[in-house]
Amino acid sequence: MTDAHPIGLSIRSGSKVYPGTQALKNVDFDLRMGAVNVLVGENGAGKSTLMKIIAGVEQLNGGTIELDGKPVVFGDKSDAARHGVGIVFQELNLFPNLTVTENIFIGREKTRARVHIDRAAQTEAARALMKRLEQDIDPETPLGNLRIGQQQIVEIAKALAENARILILDEPTSALSAAEVEVLFRVITDLKRQGVGIVYISHRLEELIRIGDYITVLRDGVITGSRSMAGVDIPWIVSNMIGSSSKEFPKTVEHSLGEEVFRVENICLPSPAVGYAVDHMSLSVRAGEIVGLYGLMGAGRTELLECIMAQHPNATGQLFIGGEPVREKSVSGRIRRGLALIPEDRKRDGLVQIMTIRENLTLSSLGDFTRFIHLSLKQEAAKATEFVKRMAIKIASLEHPVSSLSGGNQQKVVIGKALMTRPKILLMDEPSRGIDIGAKAEIFRTMRRLAAEGLGILFVTSDLEEVLALSDRILVMANGKLTGSFPSGAEASAVISAATPNLSRVETQ
Template identity: 70%
Template sequence: MSAERHPVGLRIRGGTKVYPGTRALKAVDFDLRMGAVNVLVGENGAGKSTMMKVIAGVEQLTEGQVLMDGAEVRFNGTDEARRHGIGIVFQELNLFPNMTVAENIFINREITRGRVDIDMSAQREETRKLMRRLEHDIDPDAMVGDLRVGQQQIVEIAKSLAQDARVLILDEPTSALSAAEVEILFRVIADLKRQGVGIVYISHRLEELIRIGDYITVLRDGAITGARSMQGVDVDWIVRAMIGEASKDFAKEVEHDYGAEIFRAEDVTLPRIGGGMAVDHVSMALRAGEILGVYGLMGAGRSEFLECVIGRHPHAGGSFFVDGRPLKARSVAGRIRRGIALIPEDRKNDGLVQMLSIRENMTLSSLGAFTTGFHMNLSKERGTVRDFVRRLTVKIASMENPVSSLSGGNQQKVVIGKALMTRPRVLLMDEPSRGIDIGAKAEVFRTMRKLAADGLGIIFVTSDIEELMALSDRIVVMSNGRVTGEFDRRQATETAVIAASAKGHAPANMPPANMPKEEIA
């Protein structure tokens, strides 16, 4: 890779960022090359997102400099960074759910008629052009809150493209995208490179980094441990640079016998807005100690099925049984009491209360276990949280810090701990590894295997075929709301699973089911 072809457009020199109780960046030196993909990799909590927030004006350095084209700059806000041509797609999506797609894309920089009123027609047309570029036909007038997470991610990407940024930061841009949507994004990135845009690309999908990256920078514990051209870099090199070992241990070797049937769903249905079914007569069963993997492309109905099980859609049809007894409870709280817990796909909106502490979030669904009469046993609560923090290796300075202070992967572990504290019989996990680094994945998946060995039944939805094959004892494939394949782990092949997922597949941009905004306790 010729460095002369890709001049440095932005530098950080001696960049240090200190938060109360932690040093997120430690005198980092970083070069961002133009017309190239600058891959940034590291475990959760390594400082990747912090460094990008500094570049995007969300945070300011405690010490050090940011330079653009050789001149020092200091961004005191995102608007100032945007004026210098810097755009960012955050890992935690930054959209207004009660506004339309077009309104979100042009928020704070609306197209106006003579600076008097907003030209909604022009904004809709520009939005359609952006969607065509991203090979989606999401309606500009659709409410963002009615879109699935993957569609919202496309809107976030479109919002950055609309700003004609010189520097574009993509923080986990493919975490909620289907394989087909990832290919579209990669074509857009190649086009941006040809235009001379400098791209920072953060992802935990290591094969993806190797495929798309031109330069790589590795962060560990807030310090840069390596920076080089991507030529000659492989997955083992990245893993060793990140965590000191070439391991992708998903703990498949933990074998155990299965118990009796612990859960069964029969003929589950969920109508879709505009006609058709989001979940179309789906049936499946789960045994104690079994991990059932549910695979499918976007729009297959996987997440909607889990939402039906937890009681998020009271109008859903079908029957559920736990330990052979009918599940009569209709509410989320009632189903949690019957031993069902859900780890949702969107941890920020559905899994956590950002203003509360780590301790308060983790015990939110199990407060009864720490309550006697009108009093809470805070000592017992802290001890239990401390135990789960240790078991799940959540990196925290204090359990009293707000959960929003944690990295994405550590927030995910808090959500997992919160679900496990309800002592579930059946654990539903929707994309449990979304936004989690390779070390954290191994820890979470080892925990899943141990929980299964202890008799917990687990149903997990994933779009990662490698995780599916490594973790599942049995695999169910969904497409267009229906079950289109079922495989035992020993007979399953990637080819057969992917072929089953393509049967009658609906477009990725099919409108979602009506989703009440009821918070999952």
């Protein structure tokens, strides 16, 4: 099998260091041509860093890259593209105000005599690409008019237009419908026949099993497993992803749980792509309980929290706090009833970057410091100072912009802002995303302390170790539905299996 899939690109002893962290540690990676090279690992394992290095976006601090057996150094992305390397990033890299054609050929326009842009030739080529991708999209349509799944297809078309010999796909199906995923898989099969080497990153294990030829597992910047996909099963992937020794998460003295403080029943969120983004979800949280909600990308976890916080007017279902129904239809109404959300994207949804630390902390509870129309800055500053101490936020001054803080301290500001509203239920969406290990430990200590004080916490994570170590109870979502419920101390393989309910069907095909 290896003869049919020769090594096109290899990295030896590859290392990449960022300030404060080593993203890759002496990595040996082989990319085989005419095959799908699957790359898997938890968030922060180093997958995207490795791909950025292959695509020329980042450079190694140590080690070598060989292309077709010859040493090579990619100075930047365009340099890598000249060597036949294309990448489709997880975050779309497109211009919504330009047409589909203009997006596909931007920076590489077809010209007549190297002077005038040959718009007709570009449009024709774009139309051929859309046909190849089985999309009924007019190339002259402004990109912003397309839904996210179609924009992802345009991003893939952009890479195909460069005639890449090596194509990197980072979470390519995260925004695609089931039908669009099937189209993508047919395109990948076609590219393999043409000898293109494909690197495929995804959290959806059923996709990896189905489409992969070779698998490489990364954990904390180290490759822990690399082999042909033949015979690979879930336990092998899980053991290489998380290892036998779990990370040190702070444990505190056990505390007893109180009565049910929060319940949701039959939450539904319609979705044009998949029917329901959230499909008749019901769950409950007790006072002092940390409930971990685990699932892979696209499972509907974030959408569920958004429904609970009244961010989707078309959502249906019932909420109860302390046994009393929640009838408020606005975000502010839900906050008043005792709900608070720590959003997944703190920079976009949790903070106002140009405002001070004080202003961000008190933003959701300004009514506490207001008499008629007068805001008491003295009371506001005193309360902000109290929460800076309580959350152990490292600051020089309350009046510095919140953007001056590290990621971990920014996250503490978001949590402090939520706690200032005196919630009964704290919803946390990926609370440790984008922060270092020390800051994670502090956030987890805070979560345990809050639970011991009687607060109910429902937290979403795609980090298996986190959900196993922190949760009093684990709930699993897949395809918008609840697919599993486990007590503290559950087996990792059981949780993964519940998160990939389609896997047994895929393996038997």
